Amino acid sequence: MPRIPDTDLQRLKEEISVQRLVEASGVALRKGGKDFTGKCPFHADDTASLVITPHKNLWHCFGCQIGGGPIDWVIKARGVSFRHAVELLKEELAGSASVPSLAADAVPVKRSTVRALPAPVALDADDHALLAQTLDYYHQRLKESPEALAYLKTRGLDPALHPTLIDTFRLGVADRTPGLRLPEKNRKDGAAIRERLQKIGLIRESGHEHFNGSLVVPVFDAAGNIAEAYGRKLRDDLRPGTPKHLYLPGPHAGVFNLVGVVAAGQCLEGERDVILCEALIDALTFWCAGFQNVTSSYGIEGFTAEILAAFKAHGIERVLIAYDRDEAGERAAEKLAAQLIGEGLEVLRVVFPKGMDANEYARKMSPAAQALALVLRQARWMGSGRPAPVESIQAEPVDATRPEARPSLAARTGAPGAAPAPTARLADDNPGDLPGELPDELRMPTGACEWRIRAWKKIPRLRPCA
Known part of the structure; x- marks a missing residue:
């Protein structure tokens, strides 16, 4: 699985204000010296045990004995995974109108089952459209992935030197983020779309992306439809036996280029x-x-x-x-x-x-x-x-x-x-x-x-x- 670049994490920690996230969640803050205090929304708090330190962009609750930065707040407030929280904050930073604001009330939740990020595919699309939409999503993700772009450069396929390469061949990267955007599998729509993605070979029986952690190269037929897809793992430090080269299940189809x-x-x-x-x-x-x-x-x-x-x-x-x-x-x-x-x-x-x-x-x-x-x-x-x-x-x-x-x-x-x-x-x-x-x-x-x-x-x- 491609790791989230440290530069991306650092940018979120520096550019997303914890104070703004907490106040937008409905917590009233009062200034006390260099810090702000308020009642923690994650437990019954009568003593304003939540402390916000703006100059460090950190929060801490002395009642819950938890704290952290913007990512940690979203994980706790929205009940999502670390990677999901990062994606939410990235969308928030980009000002995406399709993402519900993180200003939603922060209430104690165990884990959210409603996706806040827009789905990468139309849930009612046919199989051909579903495959095309997923690979189009991978294509857009590659353009935003420092790791995938760096991989191309190490292979002598530097997009800076060959600016038409990525768009000409619709190169993409599978980075496990579609699962953060699809409805949860315990919901009817989520189970149905995952079953169809598994049928066309993009998701395995385990629920993992087939091409996870790979550069993805689609192969088109004469009509412009995707006939095949090839995946090459971005990293070589894989567990023994992990294949570096992947294709869609079934017989090979299509003619590359x-x-x-x-x-x-x-x-x-x-x-x-x-x-x-x-x-x-x-x-x-x-x-x-x-x-x-x-x-x-x-x-x-x-x-x-x-x-x-x-x-x-x-x-x-x-x-x-x-x-x-x-x-x-x-x-x-x-x-x-x-x-x-x-x-x-x-x-x-x-x-x-x-x-x-x-x-x-x-x-x-x-x-x-x-x-x-x-x-x-x-x-x-x-x-x-x-x-x-x-x-x-x-x-x-x-x-x-x-x-x-x-x-x-x-x-x-x-x-x-x-x-x-x-x-x-x-x-x-x-x-x-x-x-x-x-x-x-x-x-x-x-x-x-x-x-x-x-x-x-x-x-x-x-x-x-x-």
Whole structure:
């Protein structure tokens, strides 16, 4: 479960006035020196044993022998959990009109069974809408989650450098807060909505969120409906046996970044190729580095008939398998290559340094975009025969805000009739960073030493398909 950032807690403790919360609860306070006193609403109090210390923003009841700050007051006054109290105060601080004011009378309660926060979904929505609304809620939560944004940055997917990434792929984070907003499960509506969320795979039988503590990546079909969702745990310090990669229950569905596959199929004949990754994070890495003709399997055994059907329906001619460079990835790439070649597709293997995947390679190489272009350019031909050497590949910037207008990039062969070499597509959020402006040397730190790759500019560049 994602922990609440200390900065968020500190802000609530400093910016939410305990005195205002107590007075708004109907407690009359009288000034006594630097403090204020009043009758505690949590027990029969005839002696004004409640003390408020404004300069410390704390409260204490000498009768109950309890006290604390703004969060503690809301927990006691509203009968809610710590996380629920934090969410209430955050909404109050934001001035949300949809949240009942915390000025409600403070009465001693054991635990509230009426949710004060608005529900993230419509209780009468159908299953498709329920899934979409939940993932839209996750999407909004990610934009407010320092932990999730920091995770993206550590994976080389920094939203500051790629400002369209989060909205383009509707990335989200599951942080356990939907349960604080749904009606309680002991109420009719609460039990019904939880049963439906469990049916579509967002809640487990235990009542916990399926994707709790994960970055959530939805996969859309051609109509824009969510067909699949992938979750990657934000933290690696998990209990042994806890899976880091999650999907919705049932068979995999949908094609990740289908728009990129469609665009690849619109290139000229001989230039229609797609990069196929092992994991969605790797595919996002290629996309951020400027290669838009990318999609992903759902793990080493997760290449589906639907992905193959999309390749064939959109006229894809060539697949660059960019699976991890480990034993499992190599075996899966060989097996998949045989299948794709049998379907009439040309196949090349993108070869990373041993033991690396696309994301790790991109994070260790600088600049990442040119490093990925290098391994694409040097992808190993699979199957019988071998393509002729490529004479030149060039690139040009595109408008990253208009996905449908981004031109594909393709290789040209040196000999007539020879099979084309690997191609790529540029989706750089900063079109000014053209290959000609990049350093003359690639650097790859590997612990005790740093590898330097020189003369890469002599390698032919990418050319857009006309």
